[in-house]
Structures are given as structure tokens and as C-alpha cells.
Amino acid sequence: MAEFFHMGGYAFYVWTSFGLTAFLLAGLVVWASQAHKRELARISRRLRREKRSV
Amino acid sequence: MNIFTKWFHRLGSPPWFYRVSGKLIPWMSLLCAALIIYGLYAGLVVAPPDYQQGDSFRIIYIHVPAALLSMFIYVVMAVAGGISLIWRMKMADVVLISSAPIGAVFTVIALATGSLWGKPMWGTWWTWDARLTSELLLLFLYLGIIALHNAVEDRQSAARAVSVLALVGVVNIPIIHYSVVWWNTLHQGATIMRLDGPAIDESMRWPLFAMIAAFYLYYFIVLMLRARGEVLNRESRSRWVRELVAGD
Numbered sequence: 231m232a233e234f235f236h237m238g239g240y241a242f243y244v245w246t247s248f249g250l251t252a253f254l255l256a257g258l259v260v261w262a263s264q265a266h267k268r269e270l271a272r273i274s275r276r277l278r279r280e281k282r283s284v
Numbered sequence: 285m286n287i288f289t290k291w292f293h294r295l296g297s298p299p300w301f302y303r304v305s306g307k308l309i310p311w312m313s314l315l316c317a318a319l320i321i322y323g324l325y326a327g328l329v330v331a332p333p334d335y336q337q338g339d340s341f342r343i344i345y346i347h348v349p350a351a352l353l354s355m356f357i358y359v360v361m362a363v364a365g366g367i368s369l370i371w372r373m374k375m376a377d378v379v380l381i382s383s384a385p386i387g388a389v390f391t392v393i394a395l396a397t398g399s400l401w402g403k404p405m406w407g408t409w410w411t412w413d414a415r416l417t418s419e420l421l422l423l424f425l426y427l428g429i430i431a432l433h434n435a436v437e438d439r440q441s442a443a444r445a446v447s448v449l450a451l452v453g454v455v456n457i458p459i460i461h462y463s464v465v466w467w468n469t470l471h472q473g474a475t476i477m478r479l480d481g482p483a484i485d486e487s488m489r490w491p492l493f494a495m496i497a498a499f500y501l502y503y504f505i506v507l508m509l510r511a512r513g514e515v516l517n518r519e520s521r522s523r524w525v526r527e528l529v530a531g532d
Binding site: 234238239240247248250251254255259262263265269270272273274277 | 328389403502513530
């Protein structure tokens, strides 16, 4: 196990690469789904407002 | 109407896209996760260290897929830009602008992991050679498209401007691909896209193919996620969106 994390002495380069990639790719998914949810919430707020004013 | 034009018209229809993408995303995510688990396990644990590069070669499992996607996404954007200019298709514009941040992230990953791989293997984080410089230019093209889209207030003018920029910038793609052939460079030549077949052992090749497939799936999943938000924003006053939100 320790050998696996050691990566033959290249641990810093290998794990920084994989860590950075995981962080960025996960962040992009979170950002995209939040934008989608925000949009749905915004539209439903507007629809409620319109209903009240009718 | 033949099947192709029918399909093309449907693809251009936001409510159809919204419905179908909502069904596709969970299945594609499942497949993508399975490919990543296999690719990481086979690439990081099972595959032996490289005879020259030791364990540092394992960076290939994200560097190569990210670099491939950084170019593929730009080509998709250029094609979408062409369609948007010629046919004024709404969805083409959505695809173009939703793809830009994804492409930019893949370009950053390709550059960063290349740097992290270059330091132990070449002895330098960065060098101004053809491959690295043209990939950096690609990042600026992505950022330029995002900035241009944000800068132009009118939606139609913004769509036209980014379409033109995406089309003009596409000349950079063959330059990136052939840079290792046309110029003297530290970067190694093609490993996979070679006429005489891939120059990589099977134990290392299959996890790489799995990671490439996973990254392609990831792009389409996030593109659909982003496009769904974008479509809702643009169509928020249309009846299908009202019905969708009211029905929730």
C-alpha cells in the first residue's frame, strides 16, 4: 500500500496531477448542476409572482 | 423529410433536447463512473511501471485524454459555430457557449499535467516549443470566446461573434496535432493515433482507452447539464418551460 502511494518516487507529480484533475472535473459538474437548479428556482419564483398579480 | 433532416430538426428543438438529455444523463453517468473506476484501477494498480519513465508514466491516463478532449471540444464548437452562422439554429449556439468552459478546463488539465510530467522527465516545467505553445494558445482561444460572449450584450450579436472566433481559431487544432511532426520538440510523437497502430503495450493501453472513453462521456454529460440550464434561461417565457416548472 505504502509502495502504491510512493509511486516509485514520483508521488508528488502523479498525485498532484490526479488530484487537480479530480478537483476541476468535480467542480465543473457541481457548477453546472447548480446553474440548472438556480434557473429552475428563478423561473418558479417568477411564475408564483405572476400568479399572485393576476 | 428523410430521417437525417428529421433528427436535425429535433436536435434543434429545446423541449425535445431537455426531455431526452434528462433521461440520458443518469445512464451515461453510470457508464462514465464504471469506466473511470476500471481505468484508474487498471492504470494505477495493475499496469506495470514504464521501463524508462517508471511510475511517472501513469500521468498519461489523464494527460492524453484531457489533451484529446481539449481539441475535440474546440472542433465541436467550431462546427456548432458554423451551424449557428448558416442556419441560425438556437441549439448550436447553446452547444457552443456551454462547451467553452469545459474545453477550457480540459486545456488547463492538459497543460498542468503535462507540466507535472515534464518536470521529472524533461527536467523543466515549461518550454516554449510548438506543442506546448499551441496548446497554450488554445487556452487563450477558449478564454477569448468566453470573454467575448460575456462582453456582447445582444444575444444574437454575441452568438455571431463567438461563432466567427470559434471558426477562425480552429486552424490551431491541426497545428497542435502535427506540431510534434513539423517542429523539433521535447514532446514525444503520437502514441495512439499512428498509421501503424498504437505504440503502447496492452496492459497500459486498455486503461488508457477506458479513460479516453470516460472523458468523452464526461464532456457530453456536463455539456448536457450546462445546456439544460442555458436552455431554461433562454426559453423561460415559453409554454413548455412554464408547464415543466409548474408541473414540478
